[in-house]
Amino acid sequence: MFATTPHLRVMFPGLAADLRERRDHITMPDGATLRLALYPFRGTRLASMFNAVRVLKSRRHYDIFSEVYFRPLAWTLTSSGRGYVESMGESVFDNPRWATVDDWIQYGDDVTMVDLRDLCRQGIPRVHHPLLGDDQDDWIQFFSDQVTAIFEGQC
Template sequence: MNGADSGVVAGKWYIGGMWVRGLCAECNSFAGAQYDTAYGDFATRLWQWLQVGTRVALPSTQPVSLAPGRVSRAILSGMLGISPHVRVLHPSLADQMYKGGPVALPGGLSLRVAIYPGKAAMLAGPMLTGLLDGSSGAINTLATVTFRPLSWALVTTDTDDMLAARGWIDATDWLRYEDDREAHDLRWLAPHGLPVVHTILHSPSNDGMQLYSKDIAPLMRGRIP
């Protein structure tokens, strides 16, 4: 099936990062002021540690500090921008983010995270990948953000168990931390360390079939030089 038959139109590659017009100016400014610096600091420290870890035998638990509440809410605010459909399905989630402070995910959802050291990047809204391994399993996500050094997924209960079996850390409780919790040791939040994944969820492969609607699932792929 070619692109014309499938209804999928290939996009263009642009230099200048990955972004979407998904949040209003007020929410975007609030997220930037409250959360983005904390996320950037954590990502920088983690990446620096990983670069050393490729040359020196270091323990699997990463001795990196972070503000778990602000880091997790930074990624969740981005997911609400990438996937406006989440705000339709779970309006209480958007209301909590607008008020600021700790967030409780609606029942049936969880936030998962893993280390991703690759150069490819992807932002995606609701997608489902049916596994072709005879298990009848599927990876069902409402939003995913993969940008070195981390990969995040807002997942439904059925997929939560599958990612847990693959070692992805449950970061749902990170959302409950107050903004003023500046430093927390990652080794306490993830005693066995964050797992390293080398493939992006929903990447085209012979092991699965990707299903999504271009009307509700924005999909952006990029590459870090």
């Protein structure tokens, strides 16, 4: 995810250094959370630093630092904080509830296999990207051409 934008290294310098130096103990920085869901669709998307608000039908928000939608999984690094996002409606990550996998970055090179059922006891939802679906015209997107990269394709 740090490859999608250099801005993440500015926002989370400790995490960037921990990952680069392959430290034994890595923790998620305050204000960020890593989310996981099943994504069985052909459309792929890698993007960084944007948010979107669904303004038609039901009000929802989608606020990410970085995302990787590449089947069979979807990963997002998103805000863990409250505040302004609550006023934007329900989060895409809360319905269905994406698995929070912040602890996964603590696994070292010695871990070669883990059963997902043991790591995600509440289950892993199946999702589609909210901006790649049939209702993509219901959303307004906000991003900066200086910090946002968006790559889309098929696989």
